[in-house]
Amino acid sequence: MSKTLVAFFSASGTTKKLAENLSKVIGADLYEIKPAVPYTKADLNWMDKKSRSSVEMDNANSRPELADNSAQIEKYDRIFIGFPIWWYTAPTIVRTFLESYDFSGKNIALFATSGGSGIGNTAKELSSSCPNAVIKDGNVFNGKVSDEKLKQWADKF
Numbered sequence: 001m002s003k004t005l006v007a008f009f010s011a012s013g014t015t016k017k018l019a020e021n022l023s024k025v026i027g028a029d030l031y032e033i034k035p036a037v038p039y040t041k042a043d044l045n046w047m048d049k050k051s052r053s054s055v056e057m058d059n060a061n062s063r064p065e066l067a068d069n070s071a072q073i074e075k076y077d078r079i080f081i082g083f084p085i086w087w088y089t090a091p092t093i094v095r096t097f098l099e100s101y102d103f104s105g106k107n108i109a110l111f112a113t114s115g116g117s118g119i120g121n122t123a124k125e126l127s128s129s130c131p132n133a134v135i136k137d138g139n140v141f142n143g144k145v146s147d148e149k150l151k152q153w154a155d156k157f
Helices: 014-026 052-058 092-099 122-129 147-154
Strands: 004-008 029-032 078-084 107-113 134-141
Touching: 004 014, 014 029, 014 078, 014 107, 014 147, 052 092, 078 092, 092 122, 107 122, 122 134
Parallel strands: 004 029, 004 078, 078 107, 107 134
Antiparallel strands: none
């Protein structure tokens, strides 16, 4: 039986709730991807081009520092990575996370939360950050998701 991890970044708590539920439903370990400097409400103001999130997402080389590197990726075969959709893709801190570990031979499935955007080409965009892993787009979840639907979705990976 493969060992499964649900890793997630959540700026407002929405993705955290989904990740916690996914972890519970599939019996996986849970790991929160935390920035060394937490995001404030002002940092997340996407309407302000000078806000932290806007500046990071506008710079392809941006790699916000992680609070820790204790995920122990080597213990897992199957890894779900969740995040909110920012500017039609994953926040740059997800790249920091992917580039901080060796994901060689790992199966990665993405899941996201969004107020209206899809997951787009996120798997393709993130693949350069973990080139020796199999990374697949998963799904964007909005609102409440039943345990049954969450399990059915996760079982595809």
